[in-house]
Amino acid sequence: MSTERDSELSFIRPDVRAMTGYTPGEQPRGGRVVKLNTNENPYPPSPLVLEAMVSAASDAVRLYPDPMASDLCRRAAEVYGVAADQVLAGNGSDELLMMVLRACVGPGDAVAYPVPTYSLYETLVQIVGGRAVSVPFDRDFVLPVDGVVELAGKVTFVCNPNAPSGTVTPLAVIDEMASRLKGLLVVDEAYADFGTSTATELIERHPNVVVLRTFSKSFSLAGLRVGLAFGPQPVMAELAKVKDSYNLNRVSIAAATAALNDLDWMRANVEKVRRTRARLTEELTKLDYDVLPSDTNFVLARQPGINQEAVYKMLRAAGVLVRYFDLPALRDALRITVGTDEEIDALLAALRAAR
């Protein structure tokens, strides 16, 4: 960077200038690609959702949306068994993560999480000027409770089920951790619908627990950006102060509300994904991969000690996108989204052809 440019950007925070920024998973524009790299749902959303979207395409878009997305929060409260004032909606759960950090984290405050996990956490902590502190999961992705508690984060993130491992930490462990933590525990349940466990009930027993959900995965709505936060009312009230004033648009509010009115559709899609996940796990095992038990819509497939970058590139060349992470703990792994059976067949065929 030239001196001239340096002085031109003197109004940018030095820590931001030093940042590289988050790299989202690749989004190919058209072409015949088997897209198993960003954990999208291979099945479409409920017809009720698409109907709600069409209805929202009306002259009423000239008006601001409801800043609190009240209709959505009310319906979410019914579905998840909480009070409406224990719910907050976000422009994706990514925005809710940012709201938590904005509300809690000042310069240098510690934000704790076990790693490897959702890589956006680190970026968001950098943005708010916090200090990311972490402890490693063990090789089987068992949560190091003592280690996490000792980090004493102002905020602690636990992605549960975890990405990119797909593994889940039992509710009792989360419960115990919430009791031991003085800071806020955020249980990021983006993938929970593909498993069996949720920590939502903890918000009734702990003043410091927030649970996040997203419509991007199980509800097939990654393109609409809607997430939900559940937490004690006093915490939700503080988070609401730091959200963008009109954070959700009219279409997303209507679509997410409609999605919650057709849970059967979502559950049927989840069931299909689970069946395919079991088959994928079995076939990858036959191909000499260790596959961690997954409670999500992806699997982490590892060949201990064998760098998978070449396999990732070979798959890419064959038109199959999966996720490879260039990190010490993950170089021997591929994260593979559970697609349709046809997509998984294409993946497996490409892997077999390369043997």
Place this chain on the structure above:
Amino acid sequence: MSTERDSELSFIRPDVRAMTGYTPGEQPRGGRVVKLNTNENPYPPSPLVLEAMVSAASDAVRLYPDPMASDLCRRAAEVYGVAADQVLAGNGSDELLMMVLRACVGPGDAVAYPVPTYSLYETLVQIVGGRAVSVPFDRDFVLPVDGVVELAGKVTFVCNPNAPSGTVTPLAVIDEMASRLKGLLVVDEAYADFGTSTATELIERHPNVVVLRTFSKSFSLAGLRVGLAFGPQPVMAELAKVKDSYNLNRVSIAAATAALNDLDWMRANVEKVRRTRARLTEELTKLDYDVLPSDTNFVLARQPGINQEAVYKMLRAAGVLVRYFDLPALRDALRITVGTDEEIDALLAALRAAR
């Protein structure tokens, strides 16, 4: 606040706990209300926009949106005569304001603006832990250039045309101010389409100028949350680092792009608003209001020294919502959105009836 609750919220930043949060303008839920309080466009968006929204209601919503909204930015670059890498799209220009603050402002850094202006600025500065510093406009809302420059903000916001005054500062003055400021100058042009002036060309001459636009006003898309930032490429690259990873959803991207493909529609609506604005100004003057010259889709009507809260309440009781600001400089004023001619007739009738 009880001690127990205090200790329960110990993980929330003290400055956030002390905040009251931003109060958006009232959004009545149904009923026959003449809504002249939040500067929405009284006319619908282009049919092309609604068509694009319906097209976006497809199975593709299961996929993440383009994180950089490239189609929209490319089209915006054509329309506004800048390069595509000088454009960034936001979830409303509110999100772009926040991105600027995230990128530039550390704890205690000064953020400067003349007041009264868009009240969200103060809230956003509080959220990032900055220090809001301001100088008053004079009674005619002439920008106090020296005063603003002396505040030496890391970031300086100039809402131009200004809200809630509706007045505009000439381009030459903005240009001069940009030269004198060491920090970043953000020209918030949410209402520029209703006037005649824009500072977009300044991004070619100044390394420290960012111009913001919104689709909420002239394009009748407040409900979809889309804003644009124009600025030098190096600045845009820094802002991109701190944006939410997928900040715009698929529908908003498609709708805003379509809106830019039907500028004639927007301009025809703007022309109608301008004609009604002239009539409203004339009639309010007859009713003993001083009305500032407006380059926006609202007017600030004042009766010097006469508190307008009672008038605001009377109008409200008559089913006409306008905006009253309980601030020393604005208590003798009402901010009235330029609605349809019928809506303005209803407002004027209510005002006349109350005399």
